[in-house]
Amino acid sequence: MLQTQLRTHTCGELTLSQVNANVTLCGWVQRSRDLGGMTFIDLRDRYGITQLTFNMESHKEQCEKARKLGREFVIQVKGKVTERSNKNLKIPTGEIELVVEFIELLNASLNPPFTIEDNTDGGEELRMKYRYLDLRREPVRKALELRHKLALEVRQYLDKQKFLEVETPVLIKSTPEGARDFVVPSRMNAGEFYALPQSPQTFKQLLMVGGFDRYFQIVKCFRDEDLRADRQPEFTQIDCEMCFVERKDVLQVFEGMVRHLFRSVKNVDIPALPHITYADAMRNYGNDKPDTRFDMKFVELKSPAPNPEKTIDTVSGKNFKIFDTSPLVAGICAEGCGEYTRKQLDELTEFVKRPQIGASGLVYVRCMNDGSIKSSVDKFYSADDLKKWAEAFDAKPGDLILLLAGETNKTRKALSELRLEMGTRMGLRDPNTFSCLWVVDFPLLEWNEEQQRWYAMHHPFTAPNPEDMHLLETDPGSIRANTYDMVINGVEIGGGSIRIHDKQAQAQVFKRLGFTDQQAQEQFGFLMNAFQYGAPPHGGIAFGFDRLCSLFGGADIIRDYIAFPKNNSGRDVMIDAPSVLDDKQLEELSIKVSLGS
């Protein structure tokens, strides 16, 4: 099937069953060796590597040609498939070689700026500049093959579930809400601009109003944000929406999708996904995307009020001021780390005191193998006190308890970082183990201190939990939203919500977000109008496809799973974009560049 006018086979398919066949191959010179009367070349294409042999005695001219080839030269060879004497059983073609009778140089190559090997000597920047050479490396090609396969399986699964893939527009309207838009000046509508979509959110909701029942799309989205490491200005989503559903329905379909992907792509069976509320995730892991490959849940020795489940304060009143004044004292128990050295404990203290983590200090309690308990705070707490703590943590001899104290949210966040650090140190975060869960019931709104206004935590179209709706005026912060995030190995892979489908309710939420009626009408009038014409109940979800690919590939960096990624300044260093335009182009678009002071 891969036969063409230029080749009969690929470099990945010849085995002993083709011995004596006359074949033609094309590919790149991976490496070559001259051994006296023989020259050996490893010929590479996308499908594999085949060893070529050139015999100086029988085919002098061919052999001399072969000796002149450099790395990455492109050649066509014809010859006979022959059994190898020294077999390489690590590769599928390792039992044969091709004895070459004809060779043609299809294209020469300059010496590549880095080696085309799994472990290349090329640095990140060089590899990005010559991305077309980097793509020849097997790990990069495999990453993009995985991406292809995942996309195909997503489509097949959703098609079977009667989802229709519908393309939504890329040139849409800018809305100030949310992240910053990329914009596109319109030549035909001078002075006006399109925006590139941050997501097809409103369009997929309109498709539901349009009765499409089940929609999906694997689609490019755009966000003009200051790029942190591994953020891309353009990224890909698996975007989905369903009609006549409640949360349970959405979770079932997409839990099914992810389990299908694990089964078909990685041959892994994932158990049913546990559900955990946002509140529990924060209390137990200090994180709305907990890494549950390992347990190490938080234990609170002193809990912030009101918390009916945890009322016993076992730390206050012993003159340890930090614990006395902190609303939260909580920790984790690291199994088997009781014998950590002073140096290791100091490292952990340094870790939590880093500005990104921001704890003021770390309290440890070491449960020694001999049954004794040692702590950095034993001048404040008796052996009995410490024993009670160890019991609260269910700590056994040999375990290490690490405690942080302070303002509730900040402390939970810091303790989460410490928990992840301990998980890494203890080897509990194997990239080839997968732990998936749903985090549900996020708050609907969050308060922005700087701008003194409420923001939608998910987005402004999210339906509030109906029984919380009455709190919209009195206690907006405690309204739970009808949301769900899928978290795998501590990474938020997907998130969504049941949407508002009622114009009145949508108007109320916009109002709470500080939109005037006019602003709401200007920005989302088309959606609110649509809601007046028989909008059905609906909900959906979107998955970060780049991230999903890297997760399946067992990698941390999404950049390797994108064919032509941009760097942290949003530049494509290979094609050197963005770039300046000539004046004529700007004039046609009725814009001027205006570089400020």
Added chain:
Amino acid sequence: MLQTQLRTHTCGELTLSQVNANVTLCGWVQRSRDLGGMTFIDLRDRYGITQLTFNMESHKEQCEKARKLGREFVIQVKGKVTERSNKNLKIPTGEIELVVEFIELLNASLNPPFTIEDNTDGGEELRMKYRYLDLRREPVRKALELRHKLALEVRQYLDKQKFLEVETPVLIKSTPEGARDFVVPSRMNAGEFYALPQSPQTFKQLLMVGGFDRYFQIVKCFRDEDLRADRQPEFTQIDCEMCFVERKDVLQVFEGMVRHLFRSVKNVDIPALPHITYADAMRNYGNDKPDTRFDMKFVELKSPAPNPEKTIDTVSGKNFKIFDTSPLVAGICAEGCGEYTRKQLDELTEFVKRPQIGASGLVYVRCMNDGSIKSSVDKFYSADDLKKWAEAFDAKPGDLILLLAGETNKTRKALSELRLEMGTRMGLRDPNTFSCLWVVDFPLLEWNEEQQRWYAMHHPFTAPNPEDMHLLETDPGSIRANTYDMVINGVEIGGGSIRIHDKQAQAQVFKRLGFTDQQAQEQFGFLMNAFQYGAPPHGGIAFGFDRLCSLFGGADIIRDYIAFPKNNSGRDVMIDAPSVLDDKQLEELSIKVSLGS
């Protein structure tokens, strides 16, 4: 599988086999009728229509609720499936009805601005403004279902052929060559701009340099052109490229794809595609995308020199000045139209004289049923002359010959329009008949009179026919390119070429196109550099996916096959985009609007 918390079945699936089942449905009120003690409602969702009955006697409350429902109200109903007395065998659910015991209003609807029926009373503009209501109409939904199905089948076919779908970037670099780019100001690189891709051409070539062997992508592309009817600023391509191939390989794979689509989607078997050269297409049909659903090939009574096949001039020297002075006299034979009335012939004359067609007049020769021949030029030509013409056309009694004369290219173009018009009048252009072919060997370059320079007819990466390469300096216009277009029913569905893979050859072509070395380096340096590192021979093709969908749907208008299309001014009238930005947004982007005089 489509069961959710809100419904047990869809409105398209209940049949006699579910009689007596208690079911729950959700959907939209399509229409309702009150008949004394009974109310009937047709409930619609994406999957079909189910008749609901409400009995005033047994379920007064439900029935009264039902009577208050307007068109497009969204409801949930529960009841028992019952056999109908008056069956409607035109729809799958037509043998049953649902006797409703419970009804809940899920959402009300204003009276829709046009009827949600196959033949709506809504005009184009109104339907676009309320596109979410238009999407509820079956023809629109079917069009987008077809699009989904076609995309899926394309992906499955190409995946089987080992093509990898690779996403190429949307934020790329602007190049002045070709059509006008849409551009995107970069905030992080002030004063610089990205461009949106007109096609992923250079990226797919770089993927070939990167050894990907077989690439495809169904991808959005963008062109900022003045929109003629039915052109969209954003459109979708099936974009493909292959390594180590010659033209024959590309044609085979993609002929296979199109035949697969016809078989799987329309259940039609397409015969092997004939190949015709550009030169022959122009001579026989006056058109590089001939509609071959009908024959009606051109016959030349006087051929432009040099044309070794056609040297007999049967029209000159009889004092008919137009024919004497025209390099081309050619016509078509319309079978069975010999008895056209004077009025019909006048209409055809008016047709060819329209400014878009631009012929100065039309000569007709009517082969009467009695064997006589009548012509508009019989004062110049004898019965014998006319008989010779009729023989040249193989015309039989009852046929009509229509002749045009003038400058070669212009006359061919006009005659092509006349041929299509006659095909339409004669009912030879059935949208459900499909005639596919390859047009090959287009000229590499075409001369632009206005700019006094050569332009690439396909694009500047197209490989010239090797045996014509020597004409690059001496006779560029006669170089044939290694190109191919797939034409179906007179529409160019796809086009591609074998590419240049040699830096030297690419530089020569750029030079011939008037690029200085510096310009070539600035705009395409990354590609020419890539060619130095072992670029393999490669070629590819791209299909217009919107057009392909409309062709498969038997429609002329692609707009119906796009979920959210833009109008002829590039506006989305539903969301009212593009729109003005606020000053803060412009300032962040370092641009100013500059509306000229």
